[in-house]
Every structure is written in structure tokens, then in C-alpha cells.
Amino acid sequence: MREVSDTIACEGCDAVYQRAPLQPRDVARCPRCGSELERHAGNQRRRILPLTVASLIMFAIANLFPIVEIELQGLRSQTTLAGAVLALMAEGMSVVALLVLATTLLFPLLQLCILVWLLVPLARDRQAPGFAWLVRAMQSLRPWGMIEVFLLGVLVAIVKLSSMATVVAGPALYAFMALTVLLTSVLSFDPRGFWELVFQRQEGA
Amino acid sequence: MNMHGPQHPHDHPEDAPVPTVASLGLLACHHCGTVWAQAEEGDACGRCGTHLQRRKPDSLNRTWALLVAACLMYIPANLLPVMITRTLFGTQNDTILSGVIYFWVSGAYGLAAIVFVASFLVPLFKLTALMLLLITAQRRTDWRRPERARLYHIIEIIGRWSMLDVFVVSLLTGLVQIQGFAVITAGVGIAAFGAVVVLTMLASISFDPRLTWDDKPVAPAGDNEVEKKKTATA
Numbered sequence: 001m002r003e004v005s006d007t008i009a010c011e012g013c014d015a016v017y018q019r020a021p022l023q024p025r026d027v028a029r030c031p032r033c034g035s036e037l038e039r040h041a042g043n044q045r046r047r048i049l050p051l052t053v054a055s056l057i058m059f060a061i062a063n064l065f066p067i068v069e070i071e072l073q074g075l076r077s078q079t080t081l082a083g084a085v086l087a088l089m090a091e092g093m094s095v096v097a098l099l100v101l102a103t104t105l106l107f108p109l110l111q112l113c114i115l116v117w118l119l120v121p122l123a124r125d126r127q128a129p130g131f132a133w134l135v136r137a138m139q140s141l142r143p144w145g146m147i148e149v150f151l152l153g154v155l156v157a158i159v160k161l162s163s164m165a166t167v168v169a170g171p172a173l174y175a176f177m178a179l180t181v182l183l184t185s186v187l188s189f190d191p192r193g194f195w196e197l198v199f200q201r202q203e204g205a
Numbered sequence: 206m207n208m209h210g211p212q213h214p215h216d217h218p219e220d221a222p223v224p225t226v227a228s229l230g231l232l233a234c235h236h237c238g239t240v241w242a243q244a245e246e247g248d249a250c251g252r253c254g255t256h257l258q259r260r261k262p263d264s265l266n267r268t269w270a271l272l273v274a275a276c277l278m279y280i281p282a283n284l285l286p287v288m289i290t291r292t293l294f295g296t297q298n299d300t301i302l303s304g305v306i307y308f309w310v311s312g313a314y315g316l317a318a319i320v321f322v323a324s325f326l327v328p329l330f331k332l333t334a335l336m337l338l339l340i341t342a343q344r345r346t347d348w349r350r351p352e353r354a355r356l357y358h359i360i361e362i363i364g365r366w367s368m369l370d371v372f373v374v375s376l377l378t379g380l381v382q383i384q385g386f387a388v389i390t391a392g393v394g395i396a397a398f399g400a401v402v403v404l405t406m407l408a409s410i411s412f413d414p415r416l417t418w419d420d421k422p423v424a425p426a427g428d429n430e431v432e433k434k435k436t437a438t439a
Contacts, residue, residue, distance in 0.1 A: 004240040009233035013418040014225040033354035075383050084379025093391045099399050100375045153372025195237045
């Protein structure tokens with residue numbers, strides 16, 4: 001078994017290319033099928049840890065405070081994300097509750113925790129325990145975190161209710177907006193970049 | 206952009222024969238991207254330890270199974286109520302489409318369009334497109350390979366947005382619990398709908414887009430320069 005260096009294989013069509021050096025912000029695409037081959041990480045490597053920590057803070061606010069509050073005939077009702085999940089559970093919709101819990105709470109939180117776990121030791125030139133397994137988990141989790149879809153869902157729900165009751169946005173709604181922006185930046189980091197980080201350090205040492 | 210050297214006569218980059226991992230007898234790690242020579246399928250990647258595979262295992266069968274299941278769930282997802290609203294004035298059962306109609310009639314045209322696209326068109330488009338990709342891959346046809354590749358990219362990007370209605374219903378269920386005045390509960394339809402979204406996402410993950418290109422003539426090893434494109438985002 002021998003590593004063929006400076007070679008990229010296209011995930012989309014199996015084509016093989018010579019690796020070309022990328023400038024900051026460059027994206028290399030396969031000319032025949034259009035799949036992304038490689039992307040220059042730019043300054044992201046230095047920004048990703050602070051952005052992850054900021055995301056975790058926003059995540060806490062987004063889940064601890066109510067998202068929206070409605071007022072109807074003097075009666076008030078409000079909910080958090082966990083509240084919505086519990087309400088679904090109480091109605092016997094545990095499968096849907098689990099799906100919502102996983103895609104909006106568990107998976108995004110897991111992604112952020114794994115990032116911190118991997119990045120903190122890496123800043124001190126160490127490889128976190130379970131490195132290979134966790135980088136793989138990051139890649140598998142990627143399509144399943146759906147905070148941005150949830151945010152759109154909240155906005156649709158607000159409009160739906162506004163004809164029937166007075167709707168007041170809670171602090172968590174703004175936190176979800178900030179979280180969506182932060183997560184878009186954090187999760188655009190290709191988990192494959194972790195291997196590059198590790199191997200660059202080993203070669204430099 | 207001169208991507209393959211001056212010697213080849215093709216006008217479109219998609220038509221140019223290129224060497225592939227399979228034609229060169231190499232194996233690429235689908236996890237970390239490292240390319241290996243003199244490796245066997247099933248060996249552990251020397252960098253990250255993942256088992257090396259030429260193609261996603263049993264891709265056509267798995268994708269078909271998930272797709273058929275998704276098609277079956279699509280029927281109750283659209284026929285059964287996704288949301289039940291109980292107010293002082295009575296009980297109202299909403300299906301996916303009646304929710305869209307409600308928005309349209311009340312004048313929220315933009316919102317009606319968003320929900321219609323995300324909840325009705327996107328799942329339908331995904332089911333049809335995956336079926337098309339599977340049939341063309343199975344027949345090993347050379348029909349419109351670049352377009353089929355693009356179709357697969359679109360499916361991967363838009364799939365998650367169908368979860369929209371699941372989130373709307375969940376939030377309304379959690380929020381509108383004013384006993385005696387208005388109570389919203391989730392209908393069985395939303396479970397079927399969630400199943401459609403998850404099944405189609407699993408189907409598109411288990412489909413191997415390389416099957417689309419497998420019977421295309423390949424070129425000997427050359428020095429292909431990778432096309433570079435500037436993008437606005439980092």
C-alpha cells in the first residue's frame with residue numbers, strides 16, 4: 001500500500017486529478033461533474049474555535065429562553081424548543097419528537113462539542129483521543145443538523161399565528177438567528193481539513 | 206481555461222476522457238480523501254483507518270429500497286391531517302396542501318409559495334429525480350451525464366428543507382396549548398411526512414454518484430490540471 005501524493009479523486013465521478021495549489025478563497029471543482037474537490041480553508045483555521053465557542057453560547061440562549069409567546073383573550077402561552085418536543089411526546093408522537101430533538105438539538109450540539117474536543121488539543125499540537133472516529137462522526141452528522149430549517153419554520157409559524165393571536169418574539173428567536181449565521185460559518189469547515197491540520201504539523205515537526 | 210492540455214479535440218470539458226480511480230487501479234478513501242496505490246478493497250486507509258471501498262456498498266439496492274419506502278409514505282403524508290386545531294368554533298384538520306391553500310386565501314402569497322415548494326414540490330422532485338438517477342445508472346446509459354450529476358447535487362442540497370413543515374407543526378403544538386380556547390395537536394400525517402424526508406435523505410446518501418459515470422470511456426493517466434473557480438465566500 002503506497003500513498004499517491006498530490007492527487008485528488010473526485011467523489012462525484014471517480015476522476016483523478018493532479019492537486020493544484022489553491023489561493024485563499026479558491027474552490028477547486030471537478031470539470032466534468034462539478035463536484036467540489038477541495039477548498040482553501042483561508043483564515044478559517046484561526047477563526048473556527050472562537051466561532052464554535054460563540055455558537056455554544058448562542059445555543060444555550062436559544063434553548064433556555066422561550067422562542068415565541070402568544071397572547072389570546074388575555075391568556076398567554078409560550079414555548080421553548082424542548083417544550084415543543086415534550087408537547088409532541090405527550091401526544092404520543094414520540095417518533096416526530098425524537099426527529100425534532102435530534103435535528104435541532106442533539107446533532108448540532110454534538111457537532112459543536114466534537115469541534116471543541118478536537119480543536120483545543122490541536123492548538124497545543126496534540127491529537128484528541130478518538131480523533132479518527134470523531135472526525136468521521138463530524139462528516140456523518142453534517143446533513144442532519146437543521147437549525148436553519150428550524151428557523152424558517154419558526155418564522156412560518158409566527159405568520160400562521162399572527163392572524164389568530166398576538167405574537168411576541170422571545171429572546172431565543174434572536175439567538176436562533178445568530179446561531180444560524182455562526183453555524184453556517186463553523187460547519188462550512190470541511191471535516192477533512194482536520195487531517196490536513198494534523199499532517200501539516202507532523203511534517204513541520 | 207485549459208484543463209486537459211492542448212492535445213484533445215473536445216469542446217466541452219464534460220466530454221473529455223479523464224483517468225479515473227478505477228481505471229488507474231487506485232483506491233481513494235471516501236473519508237479523508239487520500240489516494241492509495243497497491244491497495245485492496247477492504248484495507249484500512251493508512252491515514253485515517255477507514256475501510257477502503259471502490260463504490261458505496263450495494264448502492265442501487267439500498268437506494269431503491271429506501272426510495273420505495275419513501276414513495277409509500279408519501280401517500281399518507283399528503284392525505285392524512287398533519288395538524289389538528291381545536292378552537293371555540295370547532296375542530297379543523299389540516300393537511301399539507303390545505304395549509305398552503307389557507308396561506309394563499311389569506312393573502313400570504315410568499316409564505317404559501319415557500320411552504321408549497323418546501324413541503325410538496327421538493328419531496329416530489331426528490332422522489333422523481335432519485336428514480337431517474339437509479340434507472341439511468343442501472344441501464345448504464347450515457348444520456349446527459351453532466352446534467353444527472355447536477356441533479357444529484359441539487360437533491361443533496363434541497364433535501365433537508367422539506368423538514369420545514371415538521372418544525373412548523375412541532376412549534377405550533379408546543380405553543381398553542383390554551384385549554385378551552387385553542388389547542389393545536391400534531392396529526393398522524395406529520396409522522397409520515399417526517400419519514401418521507403428522512404427516507405429520501407438516506408436514499409440520496411446511499412446512492413453513489415460515480416455509478417452515473419462508470420461506463421464512460423476513460424483516458425490514460427495524464428496531467429489534468431484542476432479547474433479553479435473563485436467564489437465570494439470563504
